[in-house]
Each structure stands twice: as structure tokens, then as C-alpha cells.
């Protein structure tokens with residue numbers, strides 16, 4: 189069982205940042221971080237990259253091993269995380285995908301180049317097919333960046349393939365140049381805006397998905413590896429970014445989904461390992477898309493991008509704490525979908541025809557309004573779509589509803605407790621006020637009360 193690889197990267201100071209650094213390196217894994225109150229925290233991660241670190245070093249350590257495994261059918265996910273303007277997009281893409289200075293190239297173009305190099309050196313043992321998809325999660329909608337007419341892609345779950353993006357465009361790519369061409373086209377469609385923190389701020393989470401199918405010539409087996417690279421939108425504080433109107437709404441949605449990601453990681457890393465914990469993957473599109481990666485059936489690397497300036501210390505601290513938490517996720521990736529090509533061939537020649545035949549038969553039998561519903565049922569029967577009626581799906585949906593209900597009840601109790609506290613304070617204030625109002629009267633009554641009590645005491 190291997191853990192997630194978590195690295196931190198401190199970008200160079202920007203022209204707006206004051207020239208006091210909040211980080212002091214100790215060794216390649218350890219550094220001391222000083223916050224704005226001058227409290228010191230020591231962090232140990234898998235690797236720390238400082239402002240002078242080059243893009244190639246980040247790629248070699250963080251992404252290369254995952255890319256190689258993905259070509260060998262072990263799923264992998266690489267995520268850039270951090271405050272807005274901290275260097276996520278720079279690390280992921282570099283200054284541009286195409287025609288960019290070789291040494292400034294980011295993780296994505298390096299992964300693409302590396303993947304096709306790896307494939308061509310393995311060509312004599314297997315033939316490979318690479319497909320590429322690209323989506324962004326903008327305002328809680330999954331948009332297909334390779335076909336903007338698909339503005340609300342549904343996320344589905346299939347027993348054999350895991351999480352799927354229903355109907356997403358998948359383009360076959362045969363070399364690095366072709367892949368980079370599609371990636372650049374998709375990127376031009378990504379939602380980008382301007383905040384006070386970053387003149388070119390990503391307003392969406394962007395996921396680049398590669399499916400690498402390997403058909404072995406020797407043992408006639410087919411394996412598939414999925415490689416996902418995710419450039420997250422940055423967490424931000426509205427007062428610092430000067431966000432208002434649409435940008436503020438975007439920021440709220442971004443922060444909400446990043447909180448959902450934090451909650452999933454907390455749920456995955458807390459609680460008793462023996463007891464199945466409810467993981468709230470369905471609380472956001474981001475966590476749902478990353479469900480397989482976070483759930484352990486994937487190698488995962490997280491790059492925590494940070495500003496080196498004390499002026500951003502609180503955001504950096506929270507990014508680093510997020511990274512520390514993610515390090516405790518247990519991953520147990522395994523080669524996916526290993527099938528004998530022969531068996532697949534046999535089954536596909538029979539099953540595919542059979543499947544199509546059945547679909548057509550049923551459609552011919554009942555060409556009515558129910559066709560679509562029926563087709564859906566056929567797909568579910570064939571395992572092409574995951575049935576919402578299946579026990580597992582119902583159970584997770586039930587758990588989601590139960591956990592949401594518990595959460596809202598807890599919130600109501602907290603609100604009631606606050607109300608009680610406020611009422612008690614108000615009550616106390618009223619009593620004190622009443623007492624103050626009655627003081628002159630009481631003062632007048634007091635000697636009479638004492639003397640009558642005194643008299644009754646001696647006469648009894």
C-alpha cells in the first residue's frame with residue numbers, strides 16, 4: 189500500500205509582494221515555514237521545490253513515475269492545488285502549451301511527450317491507442333472543452349470502468365503534436381478571468397484525461413490505464429482578490445468545491461480503518477470526478493503551489509496542511525482491465541453483435557415514446573450504463589441523503605444553541621436593567637425590611 193506523493197512548490201516573489209520570505213529550506217523534503225505572527229512550523233513532504241527549481245525537476249520527481257505506470261495500465265492522477273496566483277497553471281502548463289521555451293514547459297506537455305516516447309519504445313511488444321478528453325468544472329457544471337455544445341456532462345459510475353463522463357468527446361491522438369494541438373484548442377475554451385491576485389486567473393477546475401489502451405502482441409491481452417491531470421481553480425479570499433459580482437459568485441463556487449475536496453480527504457484519512465466511513469464524494473462535481481483517484485484505485489501526486497511571501501502566509505499554511513492531510517490517503521493502485529485479447533475478441537464478436545441485435549430487436553418491437561427509456565434499460569442490462577436501481581447505487585445515495593440530513597440537523601442544533609445563548613445573555617441584561625431600575629425603590633425599602641426582620645427575630 190503506497191501513499192500519495194505530495195510536494196510543495198514555492199514560486200518566485202511577484203512584484204506586488206513584500207520582500208520577506210516565509211520559508212526556509214532545511215533539506216530536499218523539509219522546510220520551516222514562518223507565519224505572519226512569526227510562529228514557526230516544520231513541514232516534511234516528499235519533495236520541496238523552491239523558486240529556483242526548474243519545471244523539469246518537478247516533472248521528473250512528481251509526474252514521470254505516474255506517467256510510466258499509466259502506460260503500463262496503472263491509473264494515475266496528478267493535481268495542482270493552491271491559492272489563486274500560487275503557480276498551479278504555470279506548473280501544469282508552463283507559459284504556453286505550444287511554442288514554449290523548452291525549459292519552461294509545464295507538467296502537461298512533458299507528460300504528453302514522455303507518454304508518446306514511452307509508447308514508441310514499447311511498440312515492439314504491444315500496440316497502443318491513446319484517447320484524450322478535456323473538461324472543466326465551471327459553476328458546478330462539467331463542460332466538454334473539446335465540444336462546447338456539451339455544456340453539462342453527466343458523471344456516471346460503471347462497475348468495471350469506475351467513474352465515467354457520459355458522452356464526453358474522446359479524440360484519438362497518435363502523437364505528441366496532435367495531442368498538444370487538441371489540448372491548446374481546449375484550453376482556449378477554458379473560463380479565465382482577472383482578479384487582483386492574478387491577471388489570468390482560472391475560474392474553473394480543468395481536467396485532462398488520457399486513456400491509454402495497450403494490446404499486447406505476445407500474450408494477446410488488453411490493458412487500459414487512465415491518466416488524469418487536474419489544474420484546480422485557486423482558493424481565494426474575497427477581500428484580497430477584490431472579487432465582486434460574477435467573479436465573487438465564481439469564487440464562492442470554487443471555494444465550496446475545494447471545501448468538498450477537503451471534506452473528502454478528511455473523511456478518507458480520519459475514523460477507524462476497520463469501520464467503513466461515509467465519504468461525501470457526491471457533494472461536488474470535483475470530488476465525484478476524482479472519486480476513483482481519491483478512493484485509492486490510482487496512483488496520485490499532489491503539487492501544493494505556494495506563494496513565498498509572508499503576506500500570503502495564512503493561505504500558504506492552509507495549502508500545506510491540506511497537503512499533509514492528503515499524504516495520509518492510502519492508495520492501492522492496480523493494473524486495470526486486464527483481459528485476454530482472445531477472450532475479448534470472442535466475447536466481443538458474440539456479445540457486441542448480440543447486444544446490437546437485442547437493442548435493435550427491442551426498438552423494432554416497440555417504436556414508441558418509451559424507446560429512449562427502453563434503450564436505457566437495455567444499456568443497463570448490458571452493463572453499459574450503471575443502473576441507478578442497483579443496490580450499491582441506492583445505498584450510496586441513501587448514505588448521502590442520511591449524511592446531509594445529519595449535517596443539517598447538526599447545523600440546526602448549533603443554531604438553536606446559539607439562540608439559547610443569546611436569549612440567556614439578553615435575559616441577564618434585562619434582569620440587570622430591571623434591578624438597576626428598581627435600585628432607588630429598593631434602597632428605600634431596605635431599611636424597613638431589615639428593621640422588620642430584626643424586630644421579628646427578637647420578638648419570636
Ligand SMILES: Nc1ncnc2c1ncn2[C@@H]1O[C@H](COP(=O)(O)OP(=O)(O)OP(=O)(O)O)[C@@H](O)[C@H]1O
Nearest residue numbers: 199200272273274275276277278386389390421422
Ligand atoms: N515557478 C514559477 N516561476 C516563474 N513564474 C511563476 C512560477 N509560478 C508562477 N509564476 C507566475 O505567477 C503568476 C501566477 O501563476 P499562475 O497563473 O500559474 O497561478 P495559479 O495558481 O494558476 O492562479 P489561479 O488559481 O488564479 O489560476 C503567473 O504570472 C506565472 O507566470
